[in-house]
Amino acid sequence: MDAVDVSGYFQERYYDEKFIDFLQWNSENGKRTIYTLNTYNDDTVLELYNAVMQLRTVVLPEMRSLKNVNPKRRKRRTVQVLVKVHETLERELKLLVRLIDRKPLMNWLLYPLFTVARSLYSNAKKFEDGTAYVESCGRAVHRCFTMCLQDKNEENWRLNKRQGVYFFVVLEFQIYHRLHNYDMIKNLVKAVETHQRMGQIPSPRDSMLSMxxxxxxxxxxxxxxxxxxxxxxxxxxxxxxxxxxxxxxxxxxxxxxxxxxxxxxxxxxxxxxxxxxxxxxxxxxxxxxxxxxxxxxxxxxxxxxxxxxxxxxxxxxxxxxxxLVHLVNLQYVKRAVEQRTGGGTQVPLQTVPQLTECDIALLISSGSIKGYLSHGHACLVLSKTNAFPPLQRR
Structure with a gap:
């Protein structure tokens, strides 16, 4: 068994796989490690450590014991355990936000914060009727997103919390799609594009997301x-x-x-x-x-x-x-023109019976066909030169 002092990460301001395994309370790798908190004097860090250890030492064994519970009681007990996990992960998220928001040089915690938020979402999806829990998760993740956007540190861009904003954009996309909340998706994209346009957040490839x-x-x-x-x-x-x-x-x-x-x-x-x-x-x-x-x-x-x-x-x-029906209609007209005999630029509408005049008018107005409709002669009059110009990229 490995022994890891969690306080060392906060003192030296870094994370590694073992720290992520610590936060991923049900990680298989974390089973082989003993986590302690020895020398770091900070109430928020202590609360965070206690919350994670509660999940690891109390809730996780309780979850594993569910397979031995009578099937009639298992469903109710499973919901109770999932609620405990949800509440504890929400508390962890708030504690991490507090640490990142109130202390300098804590950007190293942004990805660990994302992993906890992702665990919260994964747990919310396990409820049989989990809409309320997914919505609660969405609000918690949005607070992380807002915290990143509100960083006013302009002196050192690399230390700005906005570097981690895309972690939570990705998670919000997943949550809002699960909820079919397309208004929130629209607002999220609008916020991201506005901040990108104003140079207030980096591009994804210049942010932490690129790793x-x-x-x-x-x-x-x-x-x-x-x-x-x-x-x-x-x-x-x-x-x-x-x-x-x-x-x-x-x-x-x-x-x-x-x-x-x-x-x-x-x-x-x-x-x-x-x-x-x-x-x-x-x-x-x-x-x-x-x-x-x-x-x-x-x-x-x-x-x-x-x-x-x-x-x-x-x-x-x-x-x-x-x-794509536009392209099908265009090809249909082209083939009708190729197959007709007699030459000339007038194409009787009866030779393209599967299209309405409106369909043909749309092809003309879009520039796919050069010509015009002659209602008096019930025909399509094509341009003598380049009647079907090459399709241009839009």
């Missing part, structure tokens, strides 16, 4: 998801999702992991709608989507989207995928 690749992937994914599904800014969504994809480690050179697949399912329609390059690695649905676009197969496209509607809604990709 944690998985968190960078998550941050860029949620930003991309927001701009894709909430504001329909597909070009901006594409940029964030591409960053997320490029940072995401592949499972193997030839296969995708679940996280990579999740990102690509969102990136793919955004890349098409914003007219960017499309990655070669696609799944069967994406291949089928490309085929319907290339053929101008309007019924096939609608059938494909309808058949995958629930999956697309769950992924947040329904809107950008449905927007």
């Amino acid at each position: 944690f690749r998985a968190l960078m992937v998550t941050y860029h994914y949620y930003m991309g998801l927001y701009f894709c599904s909430q504001t329909v800014q597909y070009d901006k969504a594409y940029e964030f999702l591409l960053l997320s994809y490029l940072d995401c480690p592949a499972a193997t050179p030839t296969t995708r992991g679940p996280q990579e697949t999740k990102i690509l399912r969102l990136l793919f329609p955004c890349a098409l709608v914003s007219r960017r390059l499309v990655l070669k690695r696609r799944d069967p649905f994406q291949d089928a989507l490309i085929r319907t676009i290339n053929r101008g197969d309007i019924p096939g496209f609608k059938t494909l989207v309808q058949a995958n509607e629930l999956q697309l809604l769950r992924e947040g990709t329904y809107l950008p995928t449905s927007k």
